[in-house]
Amino acid sequence: MKLLGNIIWVVFGGFFLSLGYVLSGLLLMITIVGIPFGWQVIKLAELALWPFGKEVRNGNSAGGCLSVVMNLIWIFIGGIWLALGHAICGVFFFITIIGIPFGKQHFKLANIALTPFGRHVVQSGVSN
Numbered sequence: 556m557k558l559l560g561n562i563i564w565v566v567f568g569g570f571f572l573s574l575g576y577v578l579s580g581l582l583l584m585i586t587i588v589g590i591p592f593g594w595q596v597i598k599l600a601e602l603a604l605w606p607f608g609k610e611v612r613n614g615n616s617a618g619g620c621l622s623v624v625m626n627l628i629w630i631f632i633g634g635i636w637l638a639l640g641h642a643i644c645g646v647f648f649f650i651t652i653i654g655i656p657f658g659k660q661h662f663k664l665a666n667i668a669l670t671p672f673g674r675h676v677v678q679s680g681v682s683n
Contacts, residue, residue: 560607560656569604576600591625592632595671599637602667602676606660611667614675622673634669641665 561569580596583589602609626634641664648658667674 557608560660561605564606564657564660565604569606573600573604576603591672592629595629598671598674598676599664599668603664606663607656608679609676610679611663611674612677614673619673625672626670629671630669634671638665638669641668 576596577600580593580600583593583596602611641661645658645661645665648654648661667676
């Protein structure tokens, strides 16, 4: 079921969403200051391409001071708009019964888009 969900996701927009994230991440990496933010956008691209069967977990340094500061900068620079966009898409998908699994994936993307520092994308069922 995960494979079918991922194929439908990729065909109906997941590829272009992921491509947009990759291009944005590469643009952020042009400057030295933007490299950490670019890596987080690349992490979003990975999840946006193939979201079914993956989950977002807090890393070992999730509560670290640097992660908190970087997440605050991220939120004010544009993370709030990314998360809001994914949340709105998730609500629209939840309107129909058949769209609920895709809405859940958008909420997963909204979760990591709001505060990506200190989080990791792993396969479902894999322990740290």
